[in-house]
Amino acid sequence: LTRMTAIGIDIGATKILTCLVDADGAILREVVSPTPPASASAVEDAVAAATSEVLEDIGGDVTPIGVSVAGWVSRDRKSVLFSPHLAWRHEPLADRLSARLGQPVFVENDANAAAWGEFVFGAGRGFSDVAVVTVGSGIGAGIISDGRLLRGGNGLAGEFGHTVVDPRGPDCACGRRGCVDSLSSGRALERHYNAIEGSPEHGTTSGVEILELARAGKPSAVAAFHELGRWLGTSLGDLVMYFDPQIVLLGGGVSGAGELLTIPTERALAETIVAHEEVAPTMVRVATLGHTAGAIGAANLALKAERQEVQEVQAQLNA
Amino acid sequence: LTRMTAIGIDIGATKILTCLVDADGAILREVVSPTPPASASAVEDAVAAATSEVLEDIGGDVTPIGVSVAGWVSRDRKSVLFSPHLAWRHEPLADRLSARLGQPVFVENDANAAAWGEFVFGAGRGFSDVAVVTVGSGIGAGIISDGRLLRGGNGLAGEFGHTVVDPRGPDCACGRRGCVDSLSSGRALERHYNAIEGSPEHGTTSGVEILELARAGKPSAVAAFHELGRWLGTSLGDLVMYFDPQIVLLGGGVSGAGELLTIPTERALAETIVAHEEVAPTMVRVATLGHTAGAIGAANLALKAERQEVQEVQAQLNA
Numbered sequence: 001l002t003r004m005t006a007i008g009i010d011i012g013a014t015k016i017l018t019c020l021v022d023a024d025g026a027i028l029r030e031v032v033s034p035t036p037p038a039s040a041s042a043v044e045d046a047v048a049a050a051t052s053e054v055l056e057d058i059g060g061d062v063t064p065i066g067v068s069v070a071g072w073v074s075r076d077r078k079s080v081l082f083s084p085h086l087a088w089r090h091e092p093l094a095d096r097l098s099a100r101l102g103q104p105v106f107v108e109n110d111a112n113a114a115a116w117g118e119f120v121f122g123a124g125r126g127f128s129d130v131a132v133v134t135v136g137s138g139i140g141a142g143i144i145s146d147g148r149l150l151r152g153g154n155g156l157a158g159e160f161g162h163t164v165v166d167p168r169g170p171d172c173a174c175g176r177r178g179c180v181d182s183l184s185s186g187r188a189l190e191r192h193y194n195a196i197e198g199s200p201e202h203g204t205t206s207g208v209e210i211l212e213l214a215r216a217g218k219p220s221a222v223a224a225f226h227e228l229g230r231w232l233g234t235s236l237g238d239l240v241m242y243f244d245p246q247i248v249l250l251g252g253g254v255s256g257a258g259e260l261l262t263i264p265t266e267r268a269l270a271e272t273i274v275a276h277e278e279v280a281p282t283m284v285r286v287a288t289l290g291h292t293a294g295a296i297g298a299a300n301l302a303l304k305a306e307r308q309e310v311q312e313v314q315a316q317l318n319a
Numbered sequence: 320l321t322r323m324t325a326i327g328i329d330i331g332a333t334k335i336l337t338c339l340v341d342a343d344g345a346i347l348r349e350v351v352s353p354t355p356p357a358s359a360s361a362v363e364d365a366v367a368a369a370t371s372e373v374l375e376d377i378g379g380d381v382t383p384i385g386v387s388v389a390g391w392v393s394r395d396r397k398s399v400l401f402s403p404h405l406a407w408r409h410e411p412l413a414d415r416l417s418a419r420l421g422q423p424v425f426v427e428n429d430a431n432a433a434a435w436g437e438f439v440f441g442a443g444r445g446f447s448d449v450a451v452v453t454v455g456s457g458i459g460a461g462i463i464s465d466g467r468l469l470r471g472g473n474g475l476a477g478e479f480g481h482t483v484v485d486p487r488g489p490d491c492a493c494g495r496r497g498c499v500d501s502l503s504s505g506r507a508l509e510r511h512y513n514a515i516e517g518s519p520e521h522g523t524t525s526g527v528e529i530l531e532l533a534r535a536g537k538p539s540a541v542a543a544f545h546e547l548g549r550w551l552g553t554s555l556g557d558l559v560m561y562f563d564p565q566i567v568l569l570g571g572g573v574s575g576a577g578e579l580l581t582i583p584t585e586r587a588l589a590e591t592i593v594a595h596e597e598v599a600p601t602m603v604r605v606a607t608l609g610h611t612a613g614a615i616g617a618a619n620l621a622l623k624a625e626r627q628e629v630q631e632v633q634a635q636l637n638a
Contacts, residue, residue, distance in 0.1 A: 072597060081597040090597065129472030143561075145471065150464050152563025153448030154598045157464070159560040164591075167485060167553075175593030176556070237495070241478040242462075242561050244471025272483075274494030278391060278400040278409065279473045 006306075007054055007103075008299030009047055010068040010110065010292075011035065013085045016043075018050040019292065020058065021299035025121030027292060029054055040087040048100045055101065064306035065105045066298030067093065068113035070140075075155040077106045077305070104309070106302045110134075110294050111158065114251055114287075115142020116149050117297025122289040123249050131245040132287060133160060135232070135261075136252035137186045137207075143243050149301070161185070165235040184232040186254045193224035207254060214260050225260045232261075233268025233284070240273060240282050251287030258286055325625075326373055326422075327618030328366055329387040329429065329611075330354065332404045335362075337369040338611065339377065340618035344440030346611060348373055359406040367419045374420065383625035384424045385617030386412065387432035389459075394474040396425045396624070423628070425621045429453075429613050430477065433570055433606075434461020435468050436616030441608040442568050450564040451606060452479060454551070454580075455571035456505045456526075462562050468620070480504070484554040503551040505573050512543035526573060533579050544579045551580075552587025552603070559592060559601050570606030577605055 005028065010017040012035060020029040031050045036042035051065060071083030078094040080086075098105040108116075115124075115132035124130035128147050134140040139161035143150040150157045161181035162174045169178020182188060186207040193199075193210045197220050205213075213221035236248055248269075250262060266284035275281065289296055324347065329336040331354060339348040350369045355361035370384060390402030397413040399405075413424040427435075434443075434451035443449035447466050453459040458480035462469040469476040480500035481493045488497025501507060505526040512518075512529045516539050524532075532540035555567055567588075569581060585603035594600065608615055 082595065127472070129476075145464065145469050145476070146467070148465070148467070150562070152464065153446070153565035154563050156563040156598065157448075157561065159563075163557040163560045165486075168487075176591065238482040238557060239561070241482045242476065242558070243469070244473050244475040244478075246472035272495065276401065279475065 005058070005063060006299040006303040007051055007063055007065045008068070008113075008295035008297070008302070009051065009065065010113070010294035010298065011043065011047065011070070011086075013070070016046055016050060017292070017295050018047070018054055019295040019299065020054050020063075021296055023303065025117070025296050025300065027296070029057060040091060043086055044093070044096060048097065051097075051101055055103070062306075063103055064302035065097065065101065065103050066113065066300070066302030067097065067105060067107045068110045068294035068298040069093070069107060070110045073107050073109045073112075073155050075151060075153070077108060077155075080107060081155070104302070104306050106298075106305045108298050108301055109140075109142070109155070111140025112142040112149055112151070113295075113297035113301065114140075114289070114293035115144060115158075115297065116301055117289050117293040117295075118249050118251065118287045119144045119149075120300055121296060122293065123285055123287050124247065127246045129243065129245045130247055130249065131160075131236075131239055131243055132249045132251055133232075133236075134252035135185060135250055135254040139181045139185045140252075141239070143245070145243060160235070160239055163235070163238065165231060165238075180232070180235040184228055184235060186252075188231070189224055189228050189254060192227040193221060196220045196223050196227070211254075211257055214257060222260065225257055226264045228254070229261050229264030230268045233265040233270075234272050236265065236269045236282075236284070237272035240269065245282060247283045247285060249285055249287040251289070251293055255286050262286055324377070324382060325618040325622040326370055326382055326384045327387070327432075327614035327616070327621070328370065328384065329432070329613035329617065330362065330366065330389070330405075332389070335365055335369060336611070336614050337366070337373055338614040338618065339373050339382075340615050342622065344436070344615050344619065346615070348376060359410060362405055363412070363415060367416065370416075370420055374422070381625075382422055383621035384416065384420065384422050385432065385619070385621030386416065386424060386426045387429045387613035387617040388412070388426060389429045392426050392428045392431075392474050394470055394472070396427060396474070399426060400474070423621070423625050425617075425624045427617050427620055428459075428461070428474070430459025431461040431468055431470070432614075432616035432620065433459075433608070433612035434463060434477075434616065435620055436608050436612040436614075437568050437570065437606045438463045438468075439619055440615060441612065442604055442606050443566065446565045448562065448564045449566055449568065450479075450555075450558055450562055451568045451570055452551075452555075453571035454504060454569055454573040458500045458504045459571075460558070462564070464562060479554070479558055482554070482557065484550060484557075499551070499554040503547055503554060505571075507550070508543055508547050508573060511546040512540060515539045515542050515546070530573075530576055533576060541579065544576055545583045547573070548580050548583030549587045552584040552589075553591050555584065555588045555601075555603070556591035559588065564601060566602045566604060568604055568606040570608070570612055574605050581605055
């Protein structure tokens with residue numbers, strides 16, 4: 001009994017993307033709904049409504065559900081321990097949704113889900129060791145090591161955004177100083193641009209506008225991406241020392257800049273790690289699944305987890 | 320057909336430790352020989368001689384051999400890509416030894432082998448996610464994530480010693496600045512002690528002497544361990560962000576200081592990572608296998624690898 005489809009749900013700060021995904025990573029059906037701003041239970045209601053809609057379309061078959069959330073997910077992938085955007089604290093999200101929808105549910109950190117999607121279906125195909133860094137308003141990362149998604153002892157592995165690149169750098173909301181997040185995120189891009197332009201600290205030029213200006217060739221906007229890439233590449237030096245990936249993929253909104261971002265990043269990475277003839281330098285490339293990476297990855301992880309549970313039950317029955 | 324014993328060989332800078340190790344990690348026989356200083360082939364001869372001695376004792380049975388070396392080991396665990404102490408460059412060590420000894424041979428980085436030994440038989444037992452940091456004259460690390468040893472895309476994962484803790488810190492032989500190695504190794508301990516004592520840069524007090532002085536309660540020697548632990552704990556902040564281990568074990572010669580080292584290290588680690596009620600703080604403890612960790616770990620990894628190869632052959636025969 002092999003499931004062929006799964007549902008992937010990506011709960012973002014402003015919208016919820018619910019997708020029916022097949023075993024090849026193709027999206028067969030897609031529902032976009034706004035993320036209710038107020039309570040965690042309203043978010044749960046919205047997720048359940050969108051999922052029910054997709055489930056009705058495909059009839060009553062068992063369909064594993066993967067949920068991608070910004071936050072810390074427990075090692076057993078059932079609970080959200082903490083979420084910066086939503087009011088979830090030790091929230092048993094998988095069990096709650098499973099009870100409502102009558103389907104197996106698996107929760108995953110959004111950066112991990114996106115990384116898995118890129119590894120299986122995107123720019124990470126064919127590699128065994130891949131780091132996927134999501135550069136949006138903040139920074140997330142997911143690590144695939146020898147074909148396996150790293151989760152860590154508490155489910156918190158891969159917190160690249162809150163490793164320290166400059167101990168004398170700006171204070172970070174996490175309590176540390178000079179975190180990668182504070183120097184290489186979309187928010188940092190705006191700060192770099194304002195600094196280059198000589199604008200006040202909180203300028204009115206958004207990341208999307210800076211990207212448009214850079215594409216149009218405005219030197220200060222291009223320079224802002226170079227500054228971002230310089231910090232990001234330097235920060236990736238330690239990530240490469242720790243995980244030794246064959247390739248680093250950049251996803252998230254800021255990666256829409258393409259080579260405006262990847263070229264200075266790859267250069268700074270190559271500069272911080274002394275070249276060895278024994279080992280090829282790590283490549284930096286753009287992720288290819290875009291905003292659907294999280295939903296596609298979560299769906300595939302759910303499919304995989306459900307198959308494994310079925311196999312374990314069969315092994316017990318045979319024993 | 321289940322092997323019960325394996326040979327573990329730890330090639331150190333000054334001596335070669337060759338052990339016959341059983342499946343419970345107990346050392347049944349041990350040969351210590353000096354590391355020939357000159358050529359790589361002389362080292363290979365010395366390893367072959369010590370191993371033949373142990374093999375003769377136990378008769379002709381197939382006995383997998385694990386070799387722990389300071390250096391970069393290829394992902395397939397057959398070659399030494401680079402070694403700082405020995406003249407090995409892309410040296411096919413496993414095949415050479417295997418041809419001479421008539422046994423299956425697996426090579427492993429020394430920090431990885433020691434980490435695996437501690438995980439299976441030492442202070443890491445019962446945990447799924449363990450980081451083992453070897454603090455000797457330099458710094459090595461091996462990472463166990465979800466019960467698996469991390470190797471990376473080129474076999475170089477876990478290079479904690481050459482991650483950067485202070486971008487404005489001392490130059491490191493690796494080409495970077497402010498590496499963990501330059502601030503938290505045994506060599507750094509001597510520098511910290513000399514700085515506290517007001518002695519010249521290259522003092523004559525060795526790490527072993529500083530340890531004796533600290534144990535005898537000399538304040539400047541205790542302070543040197545506190546300074547080392549402060550840097551080490553701060554550096555471990557990023558390691559914990561990346562790998563999320565349940566426990567960090569400190570091995571190597573400097574860890575002989577016990578709580579003189581682990582207490583300031585654990586405190587600095589707790590200070591650099593803001594406490595969360597959702598997750599327990601990472602423990603820092605002393606490794607327990609001592610100087611035999613590498614040989615025991617290498618032997619167990621060889622046993623495991625050989626079992627896996629036998630299973631794969633059986634599966635092919637059954638198919």
